[in-house]
Amino acid sequence: MGITPKPFGGERAEGTEDIDEIVEVIEIATGYKIFTCGSERCGNTIIFDPQKAKPQFCKLCGREIDWIGVLDGYVAKCPKCSAEYRSSYDYCELDGTRLEMIPYSH
């Protein structure tokens, strides 16, 4: 059993949600994906090019990385304008519509 990577930085503390947007901009600009190792005390930042092979082991703690449901998981989609957001968002920033969770299929 491998460990499941978490969104970069893990759970957001109140008032630090801006990090999600910064990470999103970096991911769009570079095409890279940014995660944090899911192992308890590791916290290693996992950055990779999704066009190439995904890392299979954490280079800091050596645990096997389980990607199932992470990259093939869910995204938040606006039912009104079809804009897509990271699954941590609840509302569309264009029209304020409540987002729906849909299977990630890019």
Ligand SMILES: [Zn+2]
């Ligand atoms: Zn690790």
Ligand SMILES: [Zn+2]
């Ligand atoms: Zn919308």
